[in-house]
Amino acid sequence: MATGRTHRPATRSRGIPEATVARLPLYLRALTALSERSVPTVSSEELAAAAGVNSAKLRKDFSYLGSYGTRGVGYDVEYLVYQISRELGLTQDWPVVIVGIGNLGAALANYGGFASRGFRVAALIDADPAMAGKPVAGIPVQHTDDLEKIIEDNGVSIGVIATPAGAAQQVCDRLVAAGVTSILNFAPTVLSVPEGVDVRKVDLSIELQILAFHEQRKAGEEAEAAGPDGSGPVAAARKESAEQGPDGDVPAVMPA
Numbered sequence: 001m002a003t004g005r006t007h008r009p010a011t012r013s014r015g016i017p018e019a020t021v022a023r024l025p026l027y028l029r030a031l032t033a034l035s036e037r038s039v040p041t042v043s044s045e046e047l048a049a050a051a052g053v054n055s056a057k058l059r060k061d062f063s064y065l066g067s068y069g070t071r072g073v074g075y076d077v078e079y080l081v082y083q084i085s086r087e088l089g090l091t092q093d094w095p096v097v098i099v100g101i102g103n104l105g106a107a108l109a110n111y112g113g114f115a116s117r118g119f120r121v122a123a124l125i126d127a128d129p130a131m132a133g134k135p136v137a138g139i140p141v142q143h144t145d146d147l148e149k150i151i152e153d154n155g156v157s158i159g160v161i162a163t164p165a166g167a168a169q170q171v172c173d174r175l176v177a178a179g180v181t182s183i184l185n186f187a188p189t190v191l192s193v194p195e196g197v198d199v200r201k202v203d204l205s206i207e208l209q210i211l212a213f214h215e216q217r218k219a220g221e222e223a224e225a226a227g228p229d230g231s232g233p234v235a236a237a238r239k240e241s242a243e244q245g246p247d248g249d250v251p252a253v254m255p256a
Helices: 018-036 044-051 055-064 077-088 103-109 144-154 165-178 204-226 233-243
Strands: 094-099 119-126 139-143 158-161 182-185 198-201
Touching: 018 044, 018 055, 018 077, 044 055, 094 103, 094 144, 094 165, 103 119, 119 144, 139 144, 144 165, 158 165, 165 182
Parallel strands: 094 119, 094 158, 119 139, 158 182, 182 198
Antiparallel strands: none
């Protein structure tokens, strides 16, 4: 089986926009679920709804892949799974190293979804000497002193950083110097990398802060609608509705 070091996806050379590339995994996830249910074909509307996008955008995205579907039939599910997997580079083996085997790193190592999507955890690396040799998810942890040799021996081009923020840049520099050209960063810091190195950042605290913003805004809108004494337009509408009968103009309870 080919490895990530010698084969790279052709998305850039084919001129596929980054926004489309970012949506391809969403389509693949929805298509995989359909395939597991033995669904042979799917319409653009059904697939778009399952992926959370609009159908016009989906058809445009698929046109970059050269896939236009069949009028009245839709898209062949199995072929699309193969086509998107090939475009994303998932028809080959991608050895990955995870650096920083704390709670998060250990959770990532135990995640079963990597292997099913073409990613093989080749090594786990940590700076704590006490962790060396300790198995996590069946893989013995190795010390950071051996990072460069581990990268070379396993032909790794994708690295995952799950270290504290203060150690992330140094780890990143060593990974890049050793030949890693794609990094998934879970550390709460911005990494500086040379041209030709791709970094994807995952910061759970930032996502929670964004959700907190939306919750605060919704709470403010509800309070404004209700008014300081419960006499806002929403409250008034509810009161009016309660005072009206089923036909909207007769009191629900007639006076005695």
